[in-house]
Amino acid sequence: MSDAGAGSSHGGSQGGGGSQGEGQQVDPGRKYGTIVNNNANHWKCIFCYKVLTAGVSRLKQHLVGGYKNAKKCPICPEHVRVELQTYMARKVEERVALSMQYQPVVNEDDVEDLDGDDEPMRKATKRKHCGPLDKFVMSTPPDILKGRKDRKGVFGACDKDLRDKVCGAIARWFFDVGLPFNAVSHDSFKEMTKIIGQYGMGLKPPSQYELRFPLLQREVANVQALLAPNREEWAVKGCSIMSDGWRDSVVQKDIVNFLVNSPKGSVFIRSKEVSEVVKDATMLFKLLDDMVEEVGEKNVVQVVIDNASNYVKTGKLLEAKRPHLFWTPCAAHCLDLMLEDIGKIAAVKTAMKKCMFINAYIYCCVSLVNMMRRFTDQRNLH
Template identity: 70%
Template sequence: MTPPPPEFEDYDDGEEEKDYEPKNKGGLSQRKKARHKGPLDRFITSPPPNLLNARKERKGIFGACDKELREKTCRGIARFFYDFGLAFNAATLDSFKEMLELVGQYGPGLKPPTMHELRVLLLKKEVDGTKSQIVEYKKEWASKGCSLMSDGWRDSVVQKDLVNFLVNSPKGSVFVRSLDVSEVVKDANLFFDLLDKMVDEVGEENVVQVVTDNASNYVKAGELLEAKRPHLYWTPCAAHCIDLMLEDIGKISYVKSALQKCIFINGYIYSHIPLLNMMRKFTGGRNLHRPAITRFATSFITLAQFHRLKDNLRKMVHYDEWNASKWPKEA
C-alpha cells in the first residue's frame, strides 16, 4: 500500500486554527481534528462555509467594526454607481454579486482591469465562454426540441427594418443573430426563404415551432414554411396579437373619442410646467402618462391612469389657484 503523504506544517504563524466543536443530540460536543494547512492553501479562494454566519454572530466591538467596514465598502460601491450613472437595478444581477464575491476572495491589493483589458482581452474571453455555453444549449435543443422566435422592429434613426432571431428551449433563450430585412420583410416569399435558412441553421430536426408577428406577410411566410416542413408549427406572437386587439378596440367610436380627449388633456398638462406641478400636487406625485412598449398599450394604460385619478383631477379644477390662473379662460 502507498504510504500517506507527509503533513505540512501550518504556514500561518500569526493565528492558530481553532477546532470546531458541534454538539450532538445529547448535548455533548464532538471535537473535530484540526486540519493542517499546506503551502497550496494560501492560493485557495473558496471561503469557509460558516464565514457568513460568523459575521452575523459577531457582537460587541467586533460587530460594530464589521458594520462600519461594511457601510464604508457599500458607500464606495454606491459612489461608483453614482459617478457613472448606472441603473440601480444592476445591483440585482447575479454577475454583480459574483463580482463582489470574487473581489472579496482575492483580498487587498487587487489591480483592477484596464480599459484595454475590458474591451479587448476580457471581452474576447467572455465571448469564447458564451460560445461554449451555447454548445450546452444546442444539446438541449437536440434532446427536447426548441422554438425559433423572430422579433421584428424598425430603427427610426437609420430607417431600417431589423429582425432578431432567438431560440427558446427549457434551458432558456439564446440570441442567434440580428438581420437587416428592409428589402425582405415586405415580401412574404423572401421572408419565407429567410425563415427557412434560419431553421436549417438551428437544425430542422430540433425546431418544433416558429414564432413570428402575425402581420399578413408573416402569416403567409408561416404558411409556406408549414407546407415545406410539415412537422413544424407556425405560431403568432401573443404580445403582437394583444397589440392588434387594442388597436381594433381603439377604433370603436366611443373608445376612440375617449382616447382622443385623454391624449389632448395629457398633452396640454405636460406642455405647461406650472400646470404639471399643480397636477402632481393633487395626484401625490403620480404621472398621468404611462409609457409602455407599444403605442396602443401606452394609450390604454394612460387612459386607465386618468380613470384612477379622476377624483383628484376634479378637485384640481375646483382649486383656487386653478380658478385664478389663465387656464380656465382658454378654450
C-alpha cells in the same frame, strides 16, 4: 535555553512593552497593563486595576469595550480606546492579507507575538504547511464565518465607516458610467462583491483588453455550456423558433430577437438590427432561414413570427423552402391587431377617450387615488 528566553520576554513586557525584536511592532495593549505574578495570561488594567485572564488580548478587549468576554473599563481614556481599536483593526486586515498568500508553518509563540489574541484565534491561525496552490483555493465556510465574526468584533463602529467608503466608491462608479440603480439587485452583482471580498486586498481590476477578448470569450463559452442540455432536448423532442420584432424609440432602430422554445424552456439566441430590411420580406426570410440552419432543420417543428404583411410573406417563403415546417402567426400580435381594429369603432373610440381622461384626472390628485383604491380593493387602473 528556550525557558530563559521566554522569561526575558515576559519581564520586558511587564516593564511597559519591552523589546519585541527588530522588525516587529510592539503591541500597544502591553503599555496599559501589568503582568500579575509573572503569569503571562494574567494582566491588570492600569486604569481600574481589574485583573483579566486569557492574556493581553483580553486586556485589550477590556479597554476597547464591546466584547462579551470582557467588561469595558469605565475610566479608560478615549484616545487609548482609539489607539487599541486602530491597532486591532489593522491586525485583522494583515491576517486577511496573509491568509491569501503562501503561509509557512507557524507555532503558538509566533502567533502570540504577532497579534496577542486569545486561544481560539491562535488555533485558527495555526495550520499545517500550505503549498503554492493553496492561495487559489477558496477558504472553507467555517473560516469565512470566523473571519466575519472577528471583523465585527474588532472593528465595531469603524466597520460602518469602512462600509460607507466602499458603498460610496461603488455609487460613484454607477453614476459615472450611467448604470441603472436596479442593477444592484442582479445576482451577478452580488456574486461579484462577494468574490471581491474573498480575494482581499490588492485586487488588480480587469483591463479593457481582458474584458473585450479573453473574459468575453470565456463567458460566451460558459453560456454555450449552459445551452448544451437545451440543445439535446431540441434533438429529442423538437423546438419552436420565435421571432419578436420591436422598435427602440431611443436610438430609432428596428430590432428582432430570436428565441428557441422547447419543453425545457425558452432561451435567447441572438438579436439582429433590421432597420434597413424590416420592410423587405426576402431579407427577413434569409435571417429566419439562417436561424433554422443554426438550430438544425430536423429539430425545428414550427416558426412563430408576427403576422404583419411582410412577415406573412416571410413565413410563406420559409414554408415553400422547407415544406415540413409550420409557420404560425404570433397569437399576442394577433390580439393586438384585433384590439386596434376594435378601438377604431366610433363608439369604442369615444368611450376610450373618456376613460383615458378620467384615468389622468384621478392620478393627478392623491386623495382621488386613495379613494379609488378603497373601492377597487387596492388595485390600480390599467
